[in-house]
Amino acid sequence: MRRTGDLKLIQELNRSIILDMIRKDGPLSRSEIAKRSNLSPTTVTTAVNDLIQDRLVSERGTGVSNGGRKPILLQFSPDNHYIIGISISNSKITIAEMNLEARIRCKEVYSTRGHTGEQVISYLLELIEYFINIINKPLDLCVGVSVITQGIVDSKNGVIRYNPKLKFENIPLKELIEQKFNIKTWLDNDTNAYILAEKHFGLFNHYENMIYITIGEGLGAGIIVNGTINRGHNGGAGEFGHTNISNEGIKCDCGNIGCIENYVCWPAVYSRILSSIARGKQTIMTELVHGDISQLTELNFVDALNKGDELAINVLEEMSTYLAIGLVNLVHLFNPQIIIFGGEITTNNPLLLQKVNQFVKERALTILYEDLQIQPSSLGKEFEMIGAASVLLQDKFQFKLTHTEEVVKG
Amino acid sequence: MRRTGDLKLIQELNRSIILDMIRKDGPLSRSEIAKRSNLSPTTVTTAVNDLIQDRLVSERGTGVSNGGRKPILLQFSPDNHYIIGISISNSKITIAEMNLEARIRCKEVYSTRGHTGEQVISYLLELIEYFINIINKPLDLCVGVSVITQGIVDSKNGVIRYNPKLKFENIPLKELIEQKFNIKTWLDNDTNAYILAEKHFGLFNHYENMIYITIGEGLGAGIIVNGTINRGHNGGAGEFGHTNISNEGIKCDCGNIGCIENYVCWPAVYSRILSSIARGKQTIMTELVHGDISQLTELNFVDALNKGDELAINVLEEMSTYLAIGLVNLVHLFNPQIIIFGGEITTNNPLLLQKVNQFVKERALTILYEDLQIQPSSLGKEFEMIGAASVLLQDKFQFKLTHTEEVVKG
DNA sequence: CTTTGTTTTTCCAATGATTTTATTAAGTTT
DNA sequence: AAACTTAATAAAATCATTGGAAAAACAAAG
Numbered sequence A, B: 001m002r003r004t005g006d007l008k009l010i011q012e013l014n015r016s017i018i019l020d021m022i023r024k025d026g027p028l029s030r031s032e033i034a035k036r037s038n039l040s041p042t043t044v045t046t047a048v049n050d051l052i053q054d055r056l057v058s059e060r061g062t063g064v065s066n067g068g069r070k071p072i073l074l075q076f077s078p079d080n081h082y083i084i085g086i087s088i089s090n091s092k093i094t095i096a097e098m099n100l101e102a103r104i105r106c107k108e109v110y111s112t113r114g115h116t117g118e119q120v121i122s123y124l125l126e127l128i129e130y131f132i133n134i135i136n137k138p139l140d141l142c143v144g145v146s147v148i149t150q151g152i153v154d155s156k157n158g159v160i161r162y163n164p165k166l167k168f169e170n171i172p173l174k175e176l177i178e179q180k181f182n183i184k185t186w187l188d189n190d191t192n193a194y195i196l197a198e199k200h201f202g203l204f205n206h207y208e209n210m211i212y213i214t215i216g217e218g219l220g221a222g223i224i225v226n227g228t229i230n231r232g233h234n235g236g237a238g239e240f241g242h243t244n245i246s247n248e249g250i251k252c253d254c255g256n257i258g259c260i261e262n263y264v265c266w267p268a269v270y271s272r273i274l275s276s277i278a279r280g281k282q283t284i285m286t287e288l289v290h291g292d293i294s295q296l297t298e299l300n301f302v303d304a305l306n307k308g309d310e311l312a313i314n315v316l317e318e319m320s321t322y323l324a325i326g327l328v329n330l331v332h333l334f335n336p337q338i339i340i341f342g343g344e345i346t347t348n349n350p351l352l353l354q355k356v357n358q359f360v361k362e363r364a365l366t367i368l369y370e371d372l373q374i375q376p377s378s379l380g381k382e383f384e385m386i387g388a389a390s391v392l393l394q395d396k397f398q399f400k401l402t403h404t405e406e407v408v409k410g
Numbered sequence C: 001c002t003t004t005g006t007t008t009t010t011c012c013a014a015t016g017a018t019t020t021t022a023t024t025a026a027g028t029t030t
Numbered sequence D: 001a002a003a004c005t006t007a008a009t010a011a012a013a014t015c016a017t018t019g020g021a022a023a024a025a026c027a028a029a030g
Helices: A007-025 A030-037 A041-053 A117-135 A173-181 A190-201 A266-278 A298-306 A310-334 A350-363 A383-397 B007-025 B030-037 B041-053 B117-135 B173-181 B190-201 B266-278 B298-306 B310-334 B350-363 B383-397
Strands: A057-062 A072-076 A082-088 A092-098 A104-111 A142-149 A152-154 A159-163 A168-171 A185-189 A210-215 A219-225 A338-342 A373-376 B057-062 B072-076 B082-088 B092-098 B104-111 B142-149 B152-154 B159-163 B168-171 B185-189 B210-215 B219-225 B338-342 B373-376
Touching (some): A030 A072, A092 A383, A117 A168, A117 A173, A152 A185, A159 A173, A185 A190, A190 A338, A219 A310, A266 A310, A298 A310, A310 A338, A310 A350, B007 B030, B007 B072, B007 B383, B041 B057, B082 B117, B092 B383, B104 B117, B117 B173, B142 B173, B142 B383, B159 B173, B185 B383, B190 B210, B190 B338, B190 B383, B210 B310, B266 B298, B298 B310, B310 B338, B310 B350, B350 B373
Parallel strands (some): A082 A142, A142 A185, A338 A373, B082 B142, B210 B338
Antiparallel strands (some): A057 A072, A092 A104, A210 A219, B057 B072, B082 B092, B092 B104, B152 B159, B210 B219
16 A cells, blocks of 8 residues: 655655765764755754664764854764675575675675575575574664575565576565564565665766676676666566577577577687687687686686787677677667676676777767766675675665655646 | 655645545545545545645545445546647647546647758747647646657756757757746657556556557657656667667668667568569559559558458568567566557557567566566557656656655664 | 854744544434 | 434644754854
């Protein structure tokens, strides 16, 4: 049922606005908040008192006077509550305790041991129990658990709808965790989490229309439209890897033909490299792995690129072209302000950016390319946990009005 | 600046909820509204009194008793205000007066006379002045003017950014109209308007994720994500016609190669028909136009299809395949609940639906196809004006909270 | 050092939207 | 006709906001 307006609502809204302001632009004084928000100084004072009571905000010294009483500065207190973030990937389960700024306090990584399906889930539940014991903090200070995983996720109901690699189908994970531990739980797709992380904690925040592309074992996209995640009807939106770039191409596991994922991902690149070597091409990559090409990693490939290896560059150019074709489609469909690349193959890889930029500039409508940025992720190593935290924080702290028009008067 | 919470806000919100309820589910009694909305009966009474005062709602007899006093039924009164809707297409300008349910009271169609650029705009302004004189109603009863046109439109600022066919570039139409007539003005892309029309007035409303595909001189898409139009950073989203389905194909005016628009639109179909005839193929289409194939219309083509004409069916199958490739991409990126077809070539054309459905079923991930509907538009002839009205109504009457979580308590 | 003026913050009464409680209106049922 | 139901309104209570006044804390001028 739609929420109706009452006094509680305006209070929550104003608290949320003020907290947001302190988080993003703090430290700030009460009077500064009042000026920026157009709320009365009185309202700000009472709201801030509540936030201090809730230990979300604290006073922190005074600022410089502007000719009168010194302002008391207020800052966000991220350390009085904690978040449990969980990432389930094909090979490992990561659990971390974080503060409200997604800073990691404690982290554990476990192998999935090749398990799939229900086995992974019951193992996960054990691990959570174990982890809660390790950190040994009052559960009422825990804002919640946030789980991210690959595949199609119904984040509204907290159900993993479909994850072929881990063999998940319709697993009500949110319910399972909430019932066992009595902690509010969030669940989302991993790429959605990463784009939220970029929005909240990356260098490229403030954008309302952005796309995150992750290149790794597969190819995925997280997409923000009008400031909210494009999830689609049942969480299946953003399956960029299964969009088509070639009608007569490789047949994909998904049933379609010519899915871009078969051209743009580490396995595709790797097999290109292997076949080139088999055809007798020279490359420093063989040296980088001391002759054992089966040990070649994405980092080696990027290393070779940056050393000017011809084979590597050729393979990259081919991949870049395929990728760019897909990106041009995304640009035409979403008109984003920024496209962000994630995945090891994209880090420290200026050539990729350059090639892709060039192609997109040639092929996209000028008006769509003008303001477009294409950048690598700015989050660093812990992007997975930051992503998990972002899912929770976005939902928990965001509270905004879609529309503020007055009802028409006669 | 973000709107803060105050008493006015909750009042507007509640009025809006109540008005919405009466519009969509009316006639309703006050007590029924109170039950459904969880607002107190008193609040409903005062809100309804305001709405009656504003002439947006009226009482209309009594309902059947449920064992006590008969309920007084309330209904939406769409006829006490009016909307001026305007559509600018390549060949014609349409202006209509409509009530708040997008029912047309007066409509005029003018040729653009082959004019372009500023000429069209100054002509348009003349036409509006003329039209206002014709209808001769108090301007304070006019909710606003809503203009829709092709091309890339910055609906937020009311600027036509780019329309190559009419040679518009950065025309601040909203400002021009508002300053000349002092009436609030909306501006949007035509396809966005059509999808909003389907959402508000079509058979397939209530959906939060939907796509409208229009096939005509070109190929366009209007896309609703999470209940709001996917406009992108500067209004350029939804350029479906310029997404790629073939890397080595026809070079498009836009600079890209293999844009779907060059395969799926009436001109493409028409030229296929011509070349087939030139190669000596037989078709009843020549008879339908009494031998003058240059007169062939989309309606003739559909007619031929429904009469089982082999050539027409072949051409349609080819187009359907290309279209479906693009649709599969859309399904993977947006996971919509429904795809709606507009344009003359799609009306009364079950074969198109069947072919497309079959292809999408084969190629899309099962989980994305399961709930998907593919349907022709349900709006009838006046879809353009209904679209224009919908843009205004969506913005004017929608007032909802994105999020209603409580701020975290310590 | 004192006075004056400024800025920041808080207190208090007033406003105005909601809700709760009570009342009136207008029925149905026995 | 009396008793019971339901619908709509009225009066009073609640509570988060605002505006104005007051208090706190400080800078600058004399």
